[in-house]
Amino acid sequence: DAGVIQSPRHEVTEMGQEVTLRCKPISGHNSLFWYRQTMMRGLELLIYFNNNVPIDDSGMPEDRFSAKMPNASFSTLKIQPSEPRDSAVYFCASRHRTGQTDTQYFGPGTRLTVL
């Protein structure tokens, strides 16, 4: 398996522009998570999905952020309009859960710079 795939790996945009980050989870995993990592705040959970349904979006900073999961193999995180304070590395993770294991597997991340 190729693991969790994220695109683009790097994104540079100007304030006010729309940004769309993409994620393909590991096949067979039924949960997907979006995280954001900054030096100041570390790794923060933004939103997660179970079986393509958003379960908890309390970590989404504000209405400018939205996430969708139209099917089991694809998710997007959109920022509109983007602001410089949104600059961070955004990680997508998918989960394999059994009775003994609850392991999240992370993608390589998208480094977003908003000028």
Next chain:
Amino acid sequence: DAKTTQPPSMDCAEGRAANLPCNHSTISGNEYVYWYRQIHSQGPQYIIHGLKNNETNEMASLIITEDRKSSTLILPHATLRDTAVYYCIVRDNTGNQFYFGTGTSLTVIP
């Protein structure tokens, strides 16, 4: 999820065992200990987890004390590629979020 305490940084000589400690004195009976690491500019990587017994896989060993209030991750023969931030996470398997904290920055020295 129980709070964990880790030293902020450690050094280890290449080829030697790296022993990374973690305190989790408030751990409850149904909570597992998970270890992840994050190599610079990459996503966090799962290493190992355990409940009560010591565990070993191809990457590392996990030693959990009998009272479960602390644990140690052991990298038996550290290489330069093991330089990373190591996170100890304690959680039960019914929740959804992993709280990564600040971790231990391990530097493997040639």
